[in-house]
Amino acid sequence: MTTETKGRYGKFGGQFVPETLMTALQELETAYEEAQQDPAFSKELDYYLKEFVGRETPLFFAERLTKHAGGAKIYLKREDLNHTGAHKINNSLGQALLAIRMGKKKIVAETGAGQHGVATATACALLGLECVVFMGKEDIRRQELNVFRMELLGTKVVSVDKGSGTLKDAVNEALRYWVSNVEDTHYILGSALGPHPFPQIVRDFQRVIGDETRKQIVEHEGRLPDAVVACIGGGSNAIGMFHPFVDDQDVKLYGVEAAGSGISTGKHAAAIAGKQEGVLHGAYMYVLQDEDGFIQEAHSISAGLDYPAVGPEHCHLADIKRVQYDSVTDQQALEAVQLLSRVEGIIPALESAHAVYYAVQLAKEMKEDELLVICLSGRGDKDMQTVRDALGGQSI
Amino acid sequence: MTKKLVTQAIVQCNEQGDKAFVPYIMAGDGGLQTLKKTILFLQEAGATAIEVGIPFSDPVADGDVIQQAGERALAEGITLRKIMTELASFKEEVQIPLVIMTYLNPVLSYGLQSIAADCEASGVYGLIVPDLPLEESGLLKEALKNSEVALIQLVSLTSPAERIEAIAKAAEGFIYAVTVNGITGVRSSFTEGLEGHLERLKAASSVPVLAGFGISTPEHVRTLGGLADGVIVGSAIVTALHEGEYEKVRTLINASKNQLTNS
Ligand SMILES: Cc1ncc(COP(=O)(O)O)c(C=O)c1O
Numbered sequence: 237m238t239t240e241t242k243g244r245y246g247k248f249g250g251q252f253v254p255e256t257l258m259t260a261l262q263e264l265e266t267a268y269e270e271a272q273q274d275p276a277f278s279k280e281l282d283y284y285l286k287e288f289v290g291r292e293t294p295l296f297f298a299e300r301l302t303k304h305a306g307g308a309k310i311y312l313k314r315e316d317l318n319h320t321g322a323h324k325i326n327n328s329l330g331q332a333l334l335a336i337r338m339g340k341k342k343i344v345a346e347t348g349a350g351q352h353g354v355a356t357a358t359a360c361a362l363l364g365l366e367c368v369v370f371m372g373k374e375d376i377r378r379q380e381l382n383v384f385r386m387e388l389l390g391t392k393v394v395s396v397d398k399g400s401g402t403l404k405d406a407v408n409e410a411l412r413y414w415v416s417n418v419e420d421t422h423y424i425l426g427s428a429l430g431p432h433p434f435p436q437i438v439r440d441f442q443r444v445i446g447d448e449t450r451k452q453i454v455e456h457e458g459r460l461p462d463a464v465v466a467c468i469g470g471g472s473n474a475i476g477m478f479h480p481f482v483d484d485q486d487v488k489l490y491g492v493e494a495a496g497s498g499i500s501t502g503k504h505a506a507a508i509a510g511k512q513e514g515v516l517h518g519a520y521m522y523v524l525q526d527e528d529g530f531i532q533e534a535h536s537i538s539a540g541l542d543y544p545a546v547g548p549e550h551c552h553l554a555d556i557k558r559v560q561y562d563s564v565t566d567q568q569a570l571e572a573v574q575l576l577s578r579v580e581g582i583i584p585a586l587e588s589a590h591a592v593y594y595a596v597q598l599a600k601e602m603k604e605d606e607l608l609v610i611c612l613s614g615r616g617d618k619d620m621q622t623v624r625d626a627l628g629g630q631s632i
Numbered sequence: 633m634t635k636k637l638v639t640q641a642i643v644q645c646n647e648q649g650d651k652a653f654v655p656y657i658m659a660g661d662g663g664l665q666t667l668k669k670t671i672l673f674l675q676e677a678g679a680t681a682i683e684v685g686i687p688f689s690d691p692v693a694d695g696d697v698i699q700q701a702g703e704r705a706l707a708e709g710i711t712l713r714k715i716m717t718e719l720a721s722f723k724e725e726v727q728i729p730l731v732i733m734t735y736l737n738p739v740l741s742y743g744l745q746s747i748a749a750d751c752e753a754s755g756v757y758g759l760i761v762p763d764l765p766l767e768e769s770g771l772l773k774e775a776l777k778n779s780e781v782a783l784i785q786l787v788s789l790t791s792p793a794e795r796i797e798a799i800a801k802a803a804e805g806f807i808y809a810v811t812v813n814g815i816t817g818v819r820s821s822f823t824e825g826l827e828g829h830l831e832r833l834k835a836a837s838s839v840p841v842l843a844g845f846g847i848s849t850p851e852h853v854r855t856l857g858g859l860a861d862g863v864i865v866g867s868a869i870v871t872a873l874h875e876g877e878y879e880k881v882r883t884l885i886n887a888s889k890n891q892l893t894n895s
């Protein structure tokens with residue numbers, strides 16, 4: 237379905253990086269190809285995913301949410317039950333094992349919500365790697381406890397106060413650090429972003445979400461779902477969920493971007509909705525930018541969606557209209573946090589709540605015998621402070 | 633005779649017994665109105681060409697000094713478009729070639745159709761785009777095809793031999809030899825293998841080789857200049873200009889003169 241010549245997805249993707257990184261990217265590409273062909277590698281990864289992460293994660297029939305929506309049968313893919321609380325660990329572990337194969341003992345990573353940082357710090361602790369994580373100053377404020385978690389896991393967290401002090405600036409710093417330490421350091425990028433081969437590697441390590449879902453829904457229902465919904469930050473949980481379904485034309489795929497205060501206010505993180513193409517962090521993508529090509533700050537209540545671009549494969553899937561991309565506001569996501577907590581006893585991450593809100597609206601328009609799967613990418617523990625502040629105590 | 637102006641300026645300088653000296657400035661650091669004054673000063677002080685940096689929101693190849701200069705310029709509202717117009721307004725007074733250093737996204741946003749003609753109209757005869765490696769350079773190369781504007785490629789210490797060869801073969805203007813693994817910024821020392829690396833580069837290349845990144849003292853200018861056809865000095869110039877230390881700039885430039893004996 238998607239064309240993949242030289243790391244391109246249609247016209248998106250590529251390798252727009254300083255020359256100093258080109259050799260590292262080519263090494264990574266080769267090492268990854270070898271790893272893919274080595275059964276011992278997938279065996280080792282599978283072992284850790286099962287015994288350490290706790291996979292497979294359940295595909296849970298959300299009976300009361302289904303009743304509440306009054307339409308399609310809703311299933312939740314419980315990535316929130318992974319060790320460390322989100323899908324991010326699938327990728328961190330895979331890439332950490334890859335780094336070891338390449339003989340690299342040091343890891344650098346960026347983090348937005350802190351979930352990828354915590355997942356990477358965890359993988360590094362497990363496998364005995366040295367780890368430094370760059371995190372925007374604003375995100376450190378929003379996700380204080382995740383900073384403490386990373387430090388407890390033995391990772392050095394470096395605050396980034398440049399630019400907007402959020403995820404994009406953390407990626408800039410991580411890239412600078414990688415350029416300067418490229419000989420002994422691997423960069424574990426946390427979403428399906430960046431220069432080739434990162435979008436492909438991250439997708440492949442997250443594909444386990446979609447592969448399991450496919451198998452599980454057939455076990456539950458004897459058939460594939462009619463709709464699959466996932467939230468989009470850089471796009472890793474969504475691409476991992478979508479990819480095994482891309483060739484099944486009857487399975488409708490929906491990606492949910494963060495509309496922040498509303499698209500019309502300009503304070504949002506919905507790059508696909510913004511429709512402007514450009515280059516950021518090594519790839520040609522849809523990017524929020526002004527008329528001079530300066531990258532704009534993204535805005536979302538959820539730190540994990542607060543990124544001004546969307547990974548290249550999603551851009552292509554949007555272009556060929558295989559996936560429908562829409563957006564959900566901060567307020568709507570907050571509503572969905574409360575809803576899912578009350579009707580299912582599951583407190584979702586603010587990121588995932590974007591998918592939940594959208595899915596409930598979608599389910600209402602679907603028939604009762606239709607099936608809808610939500611990728612519940614993470615749990616809400618990390619967001620309790622943010623949610624409490626946003627609700628001003630009103631719901632409690 | 634296309635894309636030769638930058639090359640010629642360096643060759644002529646070398647023929648006179650000097651190494652090329654290309655200062656990097658952050659355009660609009662201190663306000664748009666300072667640009668003319670700075671360029672004319674550097675020309676008078678003996679620069680071979682000038683690398684005019686365009687500020688960007690996400691300068692991943694730059695260290696603290698240039699990032700901060702970029703933030704000051706952004707705060708002044710500086711854009712590629714404004715710089716082009718400003719440069720065109722005093723083009724007649726500039727006899728040395730200007731080279732623009734910008735990240736790719738502002739160029740894409742500016743428009744590939746008009747970039748070549750506008751560069752020529754502004755006295756800009758080279759473009760350095762640090763996030764555009766050889767593999768991705770096709771689109772911009774095409775846009776500059778029938779112009780005097782050279783697309784200048786960087787070579788790094790990590791580039792393996794075949795890559796260096798491929799880059800050297802495609803090179804226009806000069807080769808920008810990055811002398812450290814890392815981003816721009818002042819360094820106290822350079823790696824051991826640098827001499828051999830620069831030698832191999834010079835052997836592979838039909839255009840001059842300039843060393844840049846981390847060069848910050850007259851001593852560096854002499855030693856690294858001695859190993860290449862000249863040097864590019866960024867952060868040290870940006871700092872000196874920001875602090876109004878014009879004599880420091882002259883001392884750096886003077887260190888590149890009467891140098892050819894080493895090579
Ligand atoms: C729980 C959760 N979901 C989703 C995301 C968004 O990232 P992506 O689009 O790569 O899945 C994040 C990012 O931190 C996250 O923590």
